[in-house]
Amino acid sequence: MALSEFQLLRPPNLTEALATLYRHAGEGPRATRILAGGTDLLPSMRQKLFEPEHVLDIRRIPELKGIRETDQGTEIGALTTLHEVEHSELLRARYPVLVQAAKTVASPVLRNMGTTGGNICLDTRCLWYNQSLAWRKSCGFCIKKDGDLCHVAPGGTKCWAAFSGDTPPALLCLNAEIEIGSATGVHRIPLRDFYTGEGDNYRKLRPNELVTRVILPRSSAGYRGAYRKLRIRGSIDYPLAGVAVAVKKSNGHVEDLQIAMTAVNPAPTLVSGLAQLLDRCLSDDAVAETAGDMAARIAKPLTTSALTPEYRREMIRVFTKRAVLDVLGQRPRTNDQRRDY
Template structure:
């Protein structure tokens, strides 16, 4: 499959990038970071933008920076492999490293960026196909059609958010910076997502994700990430669970659980926090976490694995991860 034709834009800084987005907004500009998800999608004609803006030349977005007293700032262009290789992230934010290490393959992690992973398009069995395949089925509500094959008669798209790092970052209460022609704003990562398959993010056409912040208060939580995928060595999550836990002695001081790969957005399992704080981790507590996570999961027939199996695996992974994520690591000041 070949790429459709497009004009290439190559900004050198964020201001240039915003200028391009504004100038060519009507014609359509698609941001390309590592291109590992976008380019295959363009070959399938899921996107045929007039302009592709390759942002890899924006040097200021390529750094991991520790900001004393605040935490860590990651540029949106930080490669997944850089996060994997960072001893600091491994020590203080282990859940993020665990999740990132499961993304695709080493080569793709060396090209793919954290920003691209968070802004990943939602996926569905009826959508991530070639043009001919989709045409033969009368297209779907997410692209070129008006019917949903997953929920026939429905007018809502159920395509699934299938990035790994977002679940870990939700557990870390990460925030993001969005740059627009009006200035920069900082919001919780959770607020980026709409939970609607075909309109997945609250990101305007002339906006760009520039930074991700990990609060210092989230450092030192022990962390586990587990995922279900078709091909063990290289595949998107069909169910993913991240757990971050901080303990004082044997007692759980704080706990966060998030899921991905089963809803149109990654989701925090807020009730799991309330269920665990002030308790000891044991078989019963881990089972409750599993039940609560499965309640938030709403998988439909968007993949080759059945919704029932994927929901069950959310339960299993949440239970296992909660049991595993017990000893807490050092805080940044240690």
């Protein structure tokens, strides 16, 4: 599990980083990789999932750090650690669903290293992909890396590796945008357009581009939020199912409800059709129940080493219902209070 040889590039500022990336981007398996906290990249490089010729270490770049208020809302630099997000009073007051989600990532040590940009760009995962080279070779490899078969969906041609970052569903609920930089300039896109829905080429980012910041719009400030996560060990694990819910209420009336999921599809996924659900003027219980059913319908969890796909889909339904009742200001009913994290 030793690292393969690579050249480490350490630009001191953003302009140099983008120019360096332009010169060395490369293509395919040897393409340059961006190193932020390294908590996902380095284990993957040890497993020979990536063998880049160059690694671009962006950790020293000051322009990518910090949380700032602007006229349009709040900006979070791509290098802002999850620890900083978790402990930001500004984010806690304005965007509580994001703080709750950040708080559940991995463990305190990993949140000290792991960054917001790294969490958004996190590689997709699967039982057959996140393994050593010897393990993958013995199985004949897979579509995502070096092979042409899918062990999860035999006979299929699509890669189903799951996106398992915790903060992106919260960011989707808040209608976040991301800024992408390259040597030719910067552009912004809604986060919801960043993911492709494919397990292998899971994000829309060219080899010469990097994510520079996240923008949370002012219009999403003040949404009440809740994040629910299913995992085996509450102290460290990736989500096996995760649900973020954000709601805007005024004068006791629900103006907007947003729900997004993680770990059960190749991309973090927003539940659509919630505006029509609100138009039906249902009771809070009925909204929560129906939203849970809608979320479970679009969750497609696949085989992992623990918990069946059926159980994980059911937990999406249960978590959605609980989180919706929570943000609407109602306690979930007692027969529905199984343990979650």
